[in-house]
Amino acid sequence: EDQVTQSPEALRLQEGESSSLNCSYTVSGLRGLFWYRQDPGKGPEFLFTLYSAGEEKEKERLKATLTKKESFLHITAPKPEDSATYLCAVQERTGRRALTFGSGTRLQVQP
Amino acid sequence: NAGVMQNPRHLVRRRGQEARLRCSPMKGHSHVYWYRQLPEEGLKFMVYLQKENIIDESGMPKERFSAEFPKEGPSILRIQQVVRGDSAAYFCASSSKAGGPDEQYFGPGTRLTVT
Numbered sequence: 001e002d003q004v005t006q007s008p009e010a011l012r013l014q015e016g017e018s019s020s021l022n023c024s025y026t027v028s029g030l031r032g033l034f035w036y037r038q039d040p041g042k043g044p045e046f047l048f049t050l051y052s053a054g055e056e057k058e059k060e061r062l063k064a065t066l067t068k069k070e071s072f073l074h075i076t077a078p079k080p081e082d083s084a085t086y087l088c089a090v091q092e093r094t095g096r097r098a099l100t101f102g103s104g105t106r107l108q109v110q111p
Numbered sequence: 112n113a114g115v116m117q118n119p120r121h122l123v124r125r126r127g128q129e130a131r132l133r134c135s136p137m138k139g140h141s142h143v144y145w146y147r148q149l150p151e152e153g154l155k156f157m158v159y160l161q162k163e164n165i166i167d168e169s170g171m172p173k174e175r176f177s178a179e180f181p182k183e184g185p186s187i188l189r190i191q192q193v194v195r196g197d198s199a200a201y202f203c204a205s206s207s208k209a210g211g212p213d214e215q216y217f218g219p220g221t222r223l224t225v226t
Contacts, residue, residue, distance in 0.1 A: 034214065043115075043202050043217035044154070087154070091213075097206075098144070098156035098167060099215060 002027045006088055006102035013078055013109050021073040021086055021105045029093030033071050035064050036087040038104070044087055078109045113138045115218035116185075117203050123224045130190040130197070132221045136205030143186045144215055145178060148200040160186060193225045 003026040013019055025033065032051055036044035048057040050066040057064045061082065063074040073086055085106045089099040116135040124130050136143050145157040159167040160180040171178065175193075180186040190197055200222050204215035 032213075036217075043219045046214050046216055049214055089154075096167060097142070097159055097213065098170065099146075099154075100156070101146075101154040103153040 002090055002092055002100040004088055004090055004100055004102035006086075006105050008105060009103070010106040011108070013075075013107070015079055015109055015111050016077045018074070018076045018078070020075070021107070023071040023073070023088030023102055024069060025071070025088070025090050027090045027092050027100075031091045031093040033066055034089045034091070034099065035062075035071070035073055036089065038085045038087055047086075075107070078107075080109045080111050083107055083109045115203055115205050115216055117201075117218035117221050119221060120219060121222050121224070123226060124193045125226055126194060127192050130193050130223055132188040132190075132201050132203075132223070134186045134188070134203030134205075134218060136186070136203075137207075137216055140205035140207045140216075142206045142208075142213070143180050144204040144206075145186075145188050146202045146204065146217075148202065148220075150199070154202065157188075190223075193223075195225050198223055198225045 005024045007022045032049050034049050035047040038044045048064040053068045055066050061076050065072045085104040087104045089101045115137050118133050143160045146154045147157055148154050156170040158171045158178045163182050175191045177189045200220045202217050202220045204217045206213040206215045
């Protein structure tokens with residue numbers, strides 16, 4: 001059974017204080033690892049797809065990286081508007097298209 | 112707006128009533144997924160559909176829940192005889208790719224409250 005564990009559960013940063021969120025996964029063959037952002041009361045917003053170990057993707061202050069066992073979401077010089085819950089999900093290679101999500105990291109960036 | 116649409120956004124039902132949740136996928140997308148987010152829990156997969164076919168319903172409770180995606184019109188998630196434990200946010204997602212990892216784009220969700 002696929003498993004996704006995210007840490008920390010919650011993170012409070014000062015504006016400009018860089019940090020990383022962790023996503024550890026167990027899957028029987030990885031088809032893709034996905035990062036989403038979710039604001040309160042809204043649906044998850046797609047951020048990145050990572051396909052293979054060593055891959056990196058960047059978008060504004062966010063950079064996602066992937067190894068064979070985990071993924072990191074690096075946040076550089078965050079701003080208050082980056083406050084949200086960040087979700088990690090995996091899709092296995094078997095052809096099953098369901099995403100298995102972690103429970104997320106709640107990020108709060110204080111001005 | 113070409114995004115995934117869901118309605119209603121909020122739905123209140125009394126125990127024993129039926130709930131119908133609707134989802135229109137993004138334009139050009141033919142794959143629809145339903146997920147449930149219980150309070151203080153993560154998103155859990157329920158069912159995956161293509162037009163007129165249920166492809167994977169491994170996450171769907173065996174009783175009271177059903178889903179369809181007809182040839183014309185939105186996908187429907189139907190919950191019969193709702194109970195308080197059905198209170199949750201229900202999200203629909205859609206994607207377009209038939210092979211390879213596919214990005215699933217989510218709608219704003221329907222928040223179901225059972226009183």
